[in-house]
Amino acid sequence: MTDDTHRPDEPTSDHSADDSTDSTEATDGTSRRAFLAAGLASPALLGLGVGAVEANARSSALSTVVQQDTEADGRDTASVTVDFPGGSGPDSLAESFTELTADPALLDALGVAPGQQVRVRRTDDEYAAYTVAGARQERADDTVRIDRRARCRLALDELNWENTGDKQQGCPTYEGGCSLADESFDAVVDPVLPAPDMTVEEARENDELVEVLDYDERSLVVALAPHGGDVEAGTAEQAERFAASYDPPVTTWRTYGFRDGGGAFVRWHVPSTQLSPASFPKLASITDHTFRFGVSFHGTCTARVRVGGNASEETREAVRDAIAGVLPDSMPTPVLAEGRYAATDEDVLINELTDDDGIWVGQPKSVRDEHGDAVADAVADALNRRT
Structure with a gap:
């Protein structure tokens, strides 16, 4: 096992400085949806202009997508595109093995705040827990950013393990990469981490x-x-x-x-x-x-x-x-x-x-x-x- 508080044997990031990014500035976690819903009669009067109107429209569309992804037990999930970290977002993500960033509108629609955990599901058999490291405004609200090595947690069957004991219970590390390390891919973000009503x-x-x-x-x-x-x-x-x-x-x-x-x-x-x-x-x-x-x-x-x-x-x-x-x-x-x-x-x-x-x-x-x-x-x- 790695040490719980600092994960000294945790794999470090290998993403390069030229990772592509569609993000703009990182936010302080305040949702654009909440901001635009705060009784503002006219975005133009506040100097927000067309950009704010477009953001509001994207947030409304995202809310519809989230509702359409409602699970059988009634909870909302969201279909997303997993992309590479980059730009001016949280610096910690560059060294993260268990974290992601997401647009504040997406987090707001799911009822999730930075610092909380979500599960990311790529297929029925590949899913993992991630901590929301921060909210960063994206050009596409359904963009989630995960470090190259961290995304390999969603392709465990592809990994070459090293320094592990029985059932990979030693110090879990892996060498090399995976097919997800160099490509964007579709996934589902679920705000419910532990499975409810299961023994x-x-x-x-x-x-x-x-x-x-x-x-x-x-x-x-x-x-x-x-x-x-x-x-x-x-x-x-x-x-x-x-x-x-x-x-x-x-x-x-x-x-x-x-x-x-x-x-x-x-x-x-x-x-x-x-x-x-x-x-x-x-x-x-x-x-x-x-x-x-x-x-x-x-x-x-x-x-x-x-x-x-x-x-x-x-x-x-x-x-x-x-x-x-x-x-x-x-x-x-x-x-x-x-x-x-x-x-x-x-x-x-x-x-x-x-x-x-x-x-x-x-x-x-x-x-x-x-x-x-x-x-x-x-x-x-x-x-x-x-x-």
Whole structure:
């Protein structure tokens, strides 16, 4: 697994400076549709002229297209053209493996804001999660821009994998490109990321992503596994195990992502610094609950367990020592996370949900496979003693 907070082994962009672009200036996320609908009687009176009228017409046409793409369950999707990044849009997209930009009119029609997640579907079998990095005004409202390597996430069967373990669960990287790297193509943007009304087993059978919430209104503690299933294997089970081992009631939230034959990480991974509760309805339902503290279980590419988060150093040391006590001497000693692994930022999910007392536990696959339950029990024991 790559490290959840910074993805150090994530492939970098290989798009060149001469990528074609039809974009104009990047926007601040304010929708042209919302602006034009704000009671302005005459665009010409405000100096907007013909361009604004044309933009309004395009937005109205786009709204019609979105409505025509309504799915069977009633949600709106949009047919789009995926193009290359370029121009003056968000600089981060040039190095992004999981992000896209889209016209504000398209985002508004779908009810999506920058920072939220969407799924992009190229075929019935090729789809992936992306974070909306920003809204940028396009000449064609249905243009979505994705980096060359990031678009290869929509062609997983074509990729040559390297540095991967069983079922591509090591550090998922790939060499070379894919047929989508040098061409524009049609796709569908769906604002619904986790599959609604689907069980974990159904998600496994259908190569899907689901979220599961076990909520207890009495709980002061939350356990998270944002990347369960085959994304960061074993972490969802650890969150459940922690809840069973911890004495007071615990609320748990987990996601489970799958892809038969491997590649679940590449398809479904959303860094927890970017994960938006607005894109995960069950997670959103607990954001107003006050949790005293909590723990989030993750996978990393490193050989050593790292304990991070914004909890006090004393608490993190207690968790580190408890984990060390259940691992064999042959394994590297767990450490307090530093630098890119520290997970101290406010936008790390566990820190957002707790009262400045979040614990982030990053573990290599060998630990999760062989000692996952023991680690979860050790964390629960350390936090039980703390209280």
